[in-house]
Amino acid sequence: MTAHLVVSLHDVAPASFDESRGWLELVEAHGLVASLLVVPGPWRGAQFDAGTPFHEWLRAAEARGHEVALHGWEHTAVRDPQGTGSPLLRLRAQVRARGCAEFAELGADEARRRITLGQDALRAAGFEPVGFVPPGWLALRSTDAVLRDAGFAYTTTQWQVRNLRTGTTIAMASTSQRPGSALTAAAAAANLKVAHHCFEAGRSLRIALHPDEIHDARLVRAADRMLLDASVHDHRSVTYADLVGAARRAHHEEHVG
Secondary structure, eight states, rough: OOOEEEEEEEEEEHHHHHHHHHHHHHHHHHOOOOOOOOOSSOTTTTTTTTTTTTHHHHHHHHHTOOEEEOSSSSOOOOOTSSSOOOHHHHHHHHHHHTTTTBBTTTTHHHHHHHHHHHHHHHHHHOOOEEEEEEEEOBOOOOHHHHHHTTTTOOOEOEEEEETTTTTTTTEEEEOOOOTSSTTTHHHHHHHHHHHHHHHHHHEEEEEOOOOGGGOOOOOOOHHHHHHHHHHHHEEEEOHHHHHHHHHHHHHHHHHOO
């Protein structure tokens, strides 16, 4: 069975243009493709508009084979009286996502509103995303039905990719760095070990890269090492859309055969 590598660039937005461009240059230097998780709303004071240098860069990246996916609306945690705002869920979101888990507590109505805003913004700029990755990988399961109704093909958690069209899941871990923390160096070392183990064992893996990480040389070195390791072990570089497309074909063949 082919082992896959999915590289996801998180928080791609006008406010993170320089960082996102830097990460994509590193990914392309290794001959790999990436899924660009775009925040089209007013994140960090800047909103996505067509005709800007950021838009032109994103369009060119898509033309080179990278994927544009939706990554929430404003990438900021909010509470919804109609959602599930349990203290335990809120603590989990804060620890894992540090204030960006926008969909962690949202019920279906508010999730639908924000997803529609993001989808409309990307469509207005000429993009048609087929995937939705919630900030922090956290969203209530009721969000799946909202995404399916909106025409999305997949969504993800930190541990799996869910095909919304077939109802199947792909178990696939994701490494994630932690900049600006006392645990930064330890987390980078742990990620390297996990990634190397997956590559040696022929297991598929996702590597998540966030804008602020590019300002820490230790995290850039760790990311560079993981990307190189994937290439050496001949993991097939795919986007999320590619991965779900392959899964959908396998599902079809299994039931037809």
